[in-house]
Amino acid sequence: MSTVTSFRPGTRRNVELALLLLAITIVLMAYLNVGLAMDGKFPPDLVKYGFGLLVLSVGFHLVLRWRASYADPLMLPIATLLNGLGLVMIHRLDLAYGRTGNRLLEPKQLIWSALAMLIAAGVIIVLRDHRQLRRFTFTAMALGLGMLLLPLVPGIGRNINGSRIWIGIGPMSFQPGEVAKILLVIFFAGYLVQTRDVLSLVGRRFMGIGLPRAQDLGPILIAWLASLGVLVFEKDLGSSLLFFGVFVAMLYVATERRSWIAIGLLLFCAGSYVAYLLFGHVQQRVMLWLDPFNPAISDQVAKGLMGMAKGGLLGSGLGRGHPEITYFPESDFIVPSFGEEIGLIGLFALLLLYVLLVERGLRTALGVRDGFGKLLAVGLSFSMALQCFVVVGGVTRVIPLTGLTMPFLSYGGSSLLANWSLVAILLRISDQARRPLPDSEELATASAAHTQVVRTQ
Amino acid sequence: MNKPIRRLSFVVAVLFCTLLISTTWIQFVTAKSLDNRPGNRRTLLESYSRERGAILVDGKAIARSVPTKDEFKFVRTYPQAKLYSQVTGYYSFTYGAGGGLEGAEDPLLSGQSDKLFYRRVLDMVTGKTPSGASLELTINPKAQEAADKALGNQSGAVVALDPKTGAILAMVSHPQYDPSTLAGHEVKSVRKAWKELNADPGRPAVNRAIAGDLYPPGSTFKLITAAAALSSGKFTEESPIPGPATLDLPQTTTNLPTDDHQACGPGDKTTLTHALEISCNTAFGWLGLNLGGDALREQAAKFGFGDSLRVPMRVTSSTVPALNAPQSAQAAIGQYEVRATPLQMAMVSAAIANKGTVMKPYLVKDTRNSNLDVIDQSQPEQLSQAISPDIAAALTRMMITVVQSGTGTASQIPGIEVAGKTGTAQNVPGGAPHAWFTAFAPANDPKIAVAVVVEHGGNAGSEAFGGKVAAPIARAVIEAVLKP
Numbered sequence: 046m047s048t049v050t051s052f053r054p055g056t057r058r059n060v061e062l063a064l065l066l067l068a069i070t071i072v073l074m075a076y077l078n079v080g081l082a083m084d085g086k087f088p089p090d091l092v093k094y095g096f097g098l099l100v101l102s103v104g105f106h107l108v109l110r111w112r113a114s115y116a117d118p119l120m121l122p123i124a125t126l127l128n129g130l131g132l133v134m135i136h137r138l139d140l141a142y143g144r145t146g147n148r149l150l151e152p153k154q155l156i157w158s159a160l161a162m163l164i165a166a167g168v169i170i171v172l173r174d175h176r177q178l179r180r181f182t183f184t185a186m187a188l189g190l191g192m193l194l195l196p197l198v199p200g201i202g203r204n205i206n207g208s209r210i211w212i213g214i215g216p217m218s219f220q221p222g223e224v225a226k227i228l229l230v231i232f233f234a235g236y237l238v239q240t241r242d243v244l245s246l247v248g249r250r251f252m253g254i255g256l257p258r259a260q261d262l263g264p265i266l267i268a269w270l271a272s273l274g275v276l277v278f279e280k281d282l283g284s285s286l287l288f289f290g291v292f293v294a295m296l297y298v299a300t301e302r303r304s305w306i307a308i309g310l311l312l313f314c315a316g317s318y319v320a321y322l323l324f325g326h327v328q329q330r331v332m333l334w335l336d337p338f339n340p341a342i343s344d345q346v347a348k349g350l351m352g353m354a355k356g357g358l359l360g361s362g363l364g365r366g367h368p369e370i371t372y373f374p375e376s377d378f379i380v381p382s383f384g385e386e387i388g389l390i391g392l393f394a395l396l397l398l399y400v401l402l403v404e405r406g407l408r409t410a411l412g413v414r415d416g417f418g419k420l421l422a423v424g425l426s427f428s429m430a431l432q433c434f435v436v437v438g439g440v441t442r443v444i445p446l447t448g449l450t451m452p453f454l455s456y457g458g459s460s461l462l463a464n465w466s467l468v469a470i471l472l473r474i475s476d477q478a479r480r481p482l483p484d485s486e487e488l489a490t491a492s493a494a495h496t497q498v499v500r501t502q
Numbered sequence: 503m504n505k506p507i508r509r510l511s512f513v514v515a516v517l518f519c520t521l522l523i524s525t526t527w528i529q530f531v532t533a534k535s536l537d538n539r540p541g542n543r544r545t546l547l548e549s550y551s552r553e554r555g556a557i558l559v560d561g562k563a564i565a566r567s568v569p570t571k572d573e574f575k576f577v578r579t580y581p582q583a584k585l586y587s588q589v590t591g592y593y594s595f596t597y598g599a600g601g602g603l604e605g606a607e608d609p610l611l612s613g614q615s616d617k618l619f620y621r622r623v624l625d626m627v628t629g630k631t632p633s634g635a636s637l638e639l640t641i642n643p644k645a646q647e648a649a650d651k652a653l654g655n656q657s658g659a660v661v662a663l664d665p666k667t668g669a670i671l672a673m674v675s676h677p678q679y680d681p682s683t684l685a686g687h688e689v690k691s692v693r694k695a696w697k698e699l700n701a702d703p704g705r706p707a708v709n710r711a712i713a714g715d716l717y718p719p720g721s722t723f724k725l726i727t728a729a730a731a732l733s734s735g736k737f738t739e740e741s742p743i744p745g746p747a748t749l750d751l752p753q754t755t756t757n758l759p760t761d762d763h764q765a766c767g768p769g770d771k772t773t774l775t776h777a778l779e780i781s782c783n784t785a786f787g788w789l790g791l792n793l794g795g796d797a798l799r800e801q802a803a804k805f806g807f808g809d810s811l812r813v814p815m816r817v818t819s820s821t822v823p824a825l826n827a828p829q830s831a832q833a834a835i836g837q838y839e840v841r842a843t844p845l846q847m848a849m850v851s852a853a854i855a856n857k858g859t860v861m862k863p864y865l866v867k868d869t870r871n872s873n874l875d876v877i878d879q880s881q882p883e884q885l886s887q888a889i890s891p892d893i894a895a896a897l898t899r900m901m902i903t904v905v906q907s908g909t910g911t912a913s914q915i916p917g918i919e920v921a922g923k924t925g926t927a928q929n930v931p932g933g934a935p936h937a938w939f940t941a942f943a944p945a946n947d948p949k950i951a952v953a954v955v956v957e958h959g960g961n962a963g964s965e966a967f968g969g970k971v972a973a974p975i976a977r978a979v980i981e982a983v984l985k986p
Binding site: 294297298299301338344347348350351352353354355356357358366367370384385388389392393396399400403404407410411416419420423426427430431433434437438441442443 | 503504505506507508510511513514515517518520521522524525526527528529530532533534536537539541542543544545547548
């Protein structure tokens with residue numbers, strides 16, 4: 046296999062612009078569809094809405110042209126499309142619930158989208174090279190853990206829907222776990238790139254699998270304990286699963302040792318089982334998973350399933366189903382809402398958008414030359430993939446329902462901020478990965494990374 | 503590090519493939535069973551927002567959906583309120599469809615039936631809003647109104663059949679209820695109406711004509727005993743049979759008396775015709791002993807006892823249990839544990855009227871699509887041959903004497919020859935008996951067969967004989983159908 050350095054791509058910014066316009070067109074058609082189906086008339090705010098989305102995303106596109114001209118051309122259109130469709134669904138549910146004024150969710154989501162895109166553009170502008178982030182390895186850890194634990198602080202932590210994963214200051218509430226996700230991935234990448242040699246080379250072989258030394262088990266045990274802590278104290282099954290899964294995946298990528306996966310799975314199973322035995326809320330989730338139609342527990346999952354079933358292959362059409370029957374149809378259960386209205390075919394398309402986004406991220410990880418960049422790109426992409434799996438798997442009964450939000454689609458400011466920033470970092474790394482090498486002053490630093498790539502291949 | 507990244511990509515692919523499978527499983531493979539789960543609000547909403555087919559009597563809707571402005575788009579109305587309550591049943595957002603045709607023909611009315619598949623495909627292609635099929639009933643509105651009026655405030659039931667086809671001309675069960683109260687969209691008032699309906703001691707939700715606890719048929723069952731006697735070949739209409747004031751029942755200390763504690767004829771002797779005319783208990787008790795329980799059971803089964811019918815509502819089976827000697831004497835006069843629906847007794851009269859052939863009763867004449875084009879028409883169906891035409895003719899003659907000079911004189915109609923049989927059925931010790939009457943007319947060319955039951959003798963109390971209370975109701979229904 047030839048190394049990626051021989052691949053000289055164009056900037057593909059024009060492709061991005063074309064796709065972006067396509068994405069906005071799709072979103073506006075969906076918005077129009079909702080208006081016609083629910084009110085029977087042309088939605089008057091379509092123009093305003095379309096213009097806002099156009100300005101924001103084309104603005105973002107221009108920032109990319111200016112500061113990251115080799116960035117991946119697919120990520121921005123996909124994120125815009127998902128964000129826009131999420132807005133359409135939230136708007137549709139606003140109409141269904143007859144919300145007005147202050148209680149409308151869609152304008153809030155729109156403001157959060159704008160803010161998230163501005164911050165993401167800011168990340169692109171300020172972060173000239175993703176390797177700068179490596180300097181903040183331990184700061185990221187401290188901040189990440191802090192964010193994770195913030196909801197536990199009395200006074201600002203809030204219990205919402207049985208989970209203590211929110212903080213509230215005045216009327217504002219925020220889910221710091223979403224941002225912690227990115228910070229911890231930065232920390233994992235920085236930490237693993239330093240320690241990978243120890244973790245991957247030392248140890249004994251047992252039955253063909255290289256086992257690490259006992260004293261090297263420290264990091265994985267700490268990660269495990271931390272995620273268990275999240276599970277126990279914040280009752281947040283989803284985040285707990287996500288952190289541990291991403292950590293194990295990154296550990297594996299860093300060390301190429303399959304034994305880490307085995308150890309990780311073992312720890313995960315043991316932890317889950319103990320948690321199941323000890324905690325009522327975990328037992329409840331498992332029972333609801335096994336028997337969603339038991340009226341004694343909750344009909345939360347059942348209502349989502351019935352919605353999806355009613356959608357069938359083709360769906361009822363946007364604005365023509367009844368997603369408002371499901372609980373949390375605009376956040377945790379937004380996927381069943383889409384399943385009901387755009388059908389299995391539409392849902393497949395939606396899932397494939399995520400597949401594409403993750404694939405572009407993994408592609409970036411393959412292409413980028415430095416170990417830190419690789420780990421960071423893998424961690425961010427895999428966290429997106431795992432989050433999709435946990436959310437969609439939860440509502441479709443693959444795994445117990447956990448209560449994470451679907452990236453970009455779900456209602457929630459913190460989720461939007463985090464995921465747009467995540468995409469911004471991926472875009473930054475992809476710019477690095479796709480940029481032709483012998484360029485400017487980067488040559489000196491790049492040569493070190495280059496050697497590394499050759500060695501691992 | 504690229505090798506593990508590629509491997510991880512594979513893991514990601516597996517994760518997403520799992521999701522593609524799980525969503526397919528829900529939205530395609532098991533979608534239908536999820537749709538049909540009880541309590542699926544979406545399915546209810548869907549059936550509500552589709553125009554449900556109407557139920558028509560003589561072209562006029564007795565149940566139909568009219569557009570509303572709320573989220574359900576349509577509300578079910580019952581223009582005749584109580585008159586057809588047990589026929590239509592109810593269609594409630596909160597409590598589903600049930601209690602009558604609304605429940606029994608729900609797939610057709612809602613448009614979900616496979617029979618309507620072709621229509622549905624057509625609607626989908628042409629972009630027309632799908633709607634349910636309408637049902638035109640066999641009910642004769644004049645007969646229904648007459649039965650309802652004649653029954654008045656008494657508890658009981660009236661069923662009228664066309665003897666030649668089995669078409670149900672009237673089906674009334676008292677007390678009634680107004681299904682509109684359950685069809686509203688305001689949950690609170692619907693819930694209240696539902697509670698009241700179920701708490702009502704008169705149990706208006708029960709269709710007494712075809713279901714409920716059933717009634718002992720009393721002396722109307724003597725028609726079956728007489729049919730069995732004639733069919734046995736041992737007796738003719740004029741055969742002398744014993745008719746003492748009291749019949750000694752073997753193996754027991756109890757005896758079977760006549761109603762007036764008098765012998766049914768001089769020298770304790772009577773004939774079959776006279777015994778039926780005056781409804782002589784001892785003579786029929788003796789016939790029961792003579793013929794045996796099995797012969798009675800067999801004859802009853804030929805008339806439809808023990809069959810499970812759908813008209814299309816499920817009809818509770820009428821029963822004659824296994825009998826020993828004294829029980830067969832009791833059963834021969836319609837007591838002991840013989841139980842019958844009014845529909846079953848109407849079928850007995852109808853079979854006698856129809857030369858011994860029992861026709862399958864049915865309520866739906868035809869099914870129509872939203873353009874009122876007929877898409878399915880009911881054909882009369884033969885159930886069984888209960889008795890030979892000769893025996894049917896003999897029984898007809900006997901039943902005419904009942905009306906002309908026996909217990910059923912109250913059902914006489916000038917100019918129309920009515921054939922009938924009264925019944926007075928003891929049910930609870932000390933309580934007033936149920937009054938029965940079953941008849942058909944005109945005797946020479948029967949157009950209608952009726953069965954009437956008035957619970958606990960209705961307004962006449964314990965003095966009631968079927969002839970006094972039930973026969974005039976039957977007369978009213980027959981008149982409504984036969985008199986222009």
